[in-house]
Structure formats: structure tokens, C-alpha cells
Amino acid sequence: MHFIEDVKDVKFSFLEKPPASSMTHAFVYVNHHNEYYAVKNGERLSRSELRIGKYKKVYTINMQQHTITYKEEVPSATRGRRFSINLSIDIAVEHPERLVQQNAGEINTIFKNNLPFWVESEARFYPIEEEMSFARHIEEFFQTSKLSKVLREAGIVIRNVRVLIRQGIRDQRHDEVIADLDRNAELSAYQEALDLEEARRISAAIKEALQAGDFITAGKLGEKNEMAKRLVESEFSQNQAFKFEVNKQLFNLINDHSINQFEAEQRLARLKKLFPFLPVNEGNNNGKKQISGPRRERLSYLNKGD
Template sequence: MNNINFFNNTGQEVKFSFLEKPPASSMTEAFIYVNAANEHMVIKNGERLTKSEYRIGKYRTVYKINMQSKTYHYSREVQSASKGRDFNVDLGVDLYVHDPRQLVEQKAFEIGRLVENYLPHWVETNALRYHIEEANLFHQFIEDFFTVSPLISALDGVGVSVRSPRVMIRQSQHERALDKDDYGKDRGYDQLIAHANRIRHFIEHGDLLTAIMLAESNPPAVKMVEAQIQKEESLQLEMNAHLHRLATDSNVDQIEAREQMEKLQILFPSLKAGSQQAQMRKPASSSDILDDIYESNRIKG
């Protein structure tokens, strides 16, 4: 939780006698002495108020200022301009006092609370200007804010500077889940294509039994191959040639061959149509040609 406060006290009465030394400041704590005329004396970096300065200035109040840098951190999922899509914004900045006199003169006791209240509202309001795919633009917008903005000017006016802004905009848990789901779908589609390619490979190489086994286990892949058969006449002819060899191979059990052919034609209806078309386009055999010549000569006498 952020707790940005540079005041170690809100002003206390100066109490030390002439017999003792005033307290020494340090690199991490500065003293601001104030008198009735509202004159300020800054004591820092290990120095201390001298007795003569105390006597002449008649300082009655001392403010102790923490000179160490303070870190503001903001991490939250915020709504983007894309409905239902969130940015995960992680923001960190360091604040430090460069002029403790100004901090006391302006009585900026609530400057830390200003930062803590303003920045979340600013981030969440401006996130609505950017769509989820514009994360880089939103990132740059936040970085630019810490260069020139009303908040930076207000802080500078009370002696506080901002340095080392750190901005990270990541996917929200919801976005990561969506991406994971999309990735799963992509992987599933890639696997489907790979399965279809394997079926086609075995068909093209005449391993019809393996092709059938693969096809029966993945109907979506079968649809892909069927679509390819419909589009590619050369693939139809090649597959029908394999079927023809299967049917005429004396080394193959014809019952098994018939079962394979029937399964393939059920799985891939285009094969049956292609087979019929090929049969219609089939050129005359040599015996058919001899018969035609004989019949022609007989008629001529």
C-alpha cells in the first residue's frame, strides 16, 4: 500500500538550551526552522543550526522533512475502450524532495495523498480512450504524462520531483485466457490439417488400409480430404487408379478389396462419381478396336 509522506512532523516547538547543540540534520532528514515573521531557515546534509542563527532568527518552530525518495506503485486491471477487454497496468514512480523550503512554505502536508488519489483516477479514465490492441499507444501516453502534465507542475511547485517512471501494460487474466483459448483453437486446426495431410499421403501412395483407419478416427479431416478430391481431378484419377489396381490384383483377397473400396467410397463420395466419369471417358481397348475393324470389313464384304 502506498504511503507517501515527506513530513516527519507537522511543525513542533523549538526546544533546546544554549548549553546544548541544536540537532544535526542528515542526508535523509532536513530541518526547516520558521520564526514569527514566517522566515525559513533550511538546514540539511549533516549541518545544524548555530546558536547565533537561533538567537538572531528567533526561530520557534521546526519542520522535519524526509529527504528519502518515496515510491508510488499502482497495479490494477482497467477497462479499455474495447467492451469487456481490460488492460493490466503496472505503474511505478519515485518522488523526492528537491526543495524542502517550498514544501514547508506551501504547507503541502497532503501532497502524497494528492498523488495517491489522482493517479488511479487518471489512469482509469484515460484507459477508456484506447482499444485493447492500442496498448503501446496507451503505454506511451502514460510515459509522456510524467514529462509534462498538471500533476508534475503541481508537484514541482511544492518542491517535489518525479523520476524513474516505470510503466508496464500487460494482458489481464481475462485476456490471457482468451488468447489461450484462441491458441488452443489454432493448435486444433493445425492438428486437423496435419491429420488430413496424412490421410491424403497414404491414399496417394496406395496404402488404402491405413488411409481408411485414419479417416474413420477423424471425420473432420475426412471432410477436408473430400473437398480436395472434389477440386482436384488429378487426385480423383490417381485414387481411382489405386482402386482399379486393388480390384484387379490377384494377390489381394477380393472380399477384402471390395470392403476397402466400399469404405473409401462411403468416406469419400467423390471417388464413386470420379470412377463413373473415368469409366465414361475410358478409351477403347485394343480388342475393341480389332472388333470394330473386323465388323467394318465384314459389312463392306
């Protein structure tokens, strides 16, 4: 990026007018006494002004805005973590005569030689979580630093600073993995809560069916939810009243002469398969007529679970 685009010797002519400046280009005239005169914004020198000033050289100055960009990943104060910096600085010539005086036409070299070192050295003072503070620091630097003063003295102004700072690519991926783990854990916890609520609902229905002697319904409910079955098992092992009621219902089923032996055995087999913790022994069910005799012995067996 060159602000000084051309340098020519001034040639006076009675026939030709000096060139006119424009909004994008200015002219700076210099005489042997190092006196500088800027012509800009569409103005031009008259022949008499050119002759009286005794100007020997004329510089063509680019007055358009230029953008200096800086894109790098630099280490932060957090070990192993890096900032990804995207910095754009809009600069333009405001006083072309100062630019020529300071011979600062190749201002881009100043930024290339100094900007990377400054940004990287400043980044080491900021932890990776403070990217916003670091961004503000960069913006303030280009408004109040010695660099801004040097540029103004050279006739150059900083019109705008845009800076975007985020975590480096590797760190972004690292945090995305952690976020996914957190999301999965949250979903799992939510699903477990739903499952537990469903299990409690079903286990309550199973207990109600068992206490009512409806073992078929209890068995079907038990097939739907393993957690509910475990809750009922826990209830059966801890609750003496519940155990007594279940044993009583089992005894009534075995001794119910309105249900034939095959049907009773089928019910008991299903119940034993679904709820192995219940005190049911199919091998001892040898027929209801035989059962109805030694009822006290069978009741004693059923009550072993107590």
C-alpha cells in the same frame, strides 16, 4: 506517507547544539516573518545562526524516496475489454523548505484523490490493442503534466515512473482460448497434410500392386490407410485405363490354373472385403475348370465396371 514527520518549537540553549541533519532527514526552520531555512545533507545550524534567525519552529522532513503504487483494471476504448495497470511512481523531497511553505506534507492524498480518475478517464481513449501507446502516454504525463509542475513547486520531484499495462485477467484468458483454437487448427491442418501425403504414397503403391496383379500386397497396403483406399476408389471410378487393367488382372487370376480354387477364392474374398468397389463376385466363382469354359461370359461380367 508523510514527508513532514514532526514539528517542534525551537528552544535556544547555550549548552546544546541544534540537531544535525542527515541524508535521510532535513530540518526546516521558520521564524515569525515566514522566512524558511533548510538544513540537510548532514549540516546543522550553529547557535549563533539559530539566535540571529530568530527561528520559532523546526520541521523534520523525510528526504527518503517513496513509491506510490496504483494497481487496477480499467475499461479501454474497446467495448467489454479492460486494461490491467500496474503503475509505480518514485517521488522524493528535493527542496524541503518549499514543502513546508506549501504545507504539502501529505502528498499521498493528492495521488489517491486524483490518480484513479485520471488513469481511468485516459484509458477510454485507447483500444485494447494499444497498451504500449497508453503506457507511453502515462510516462509522458508524469514528466510534462501540470501535476509535475505542482509537485515541483512543492519541492517534490518525480524520479522514476514504471508502468506495465496488459490485458485484464478475463481478456487474457479469452485470448488464450482463441490462441489454443488457432494452434489446434494449425496442428490439424499440418496432420491432414501429412496424412494426405502418406495416403498418396500408399495409393500409388496400391495401384502399382493392382496393375501388377499382386492383389495380396494391394490388400495389405489398403488395410494401412483408409484415405489411400478412397483415393484408389476415385482413381478406379474415373480412370478407364486403370479399370480395364484391374479387370484384366482379375480375369487372369480367376482363370489361372496354377492356383487352386480355394486359394483363388481366398484371394478374391480378401480383395472384395478390402476393395468392395472392384468388380469381384465370389458367388460366380464355382471352380476354375468351370470358369475356363465360358470365358467370354465371365469377361463380360468383369467388364461391367467399365
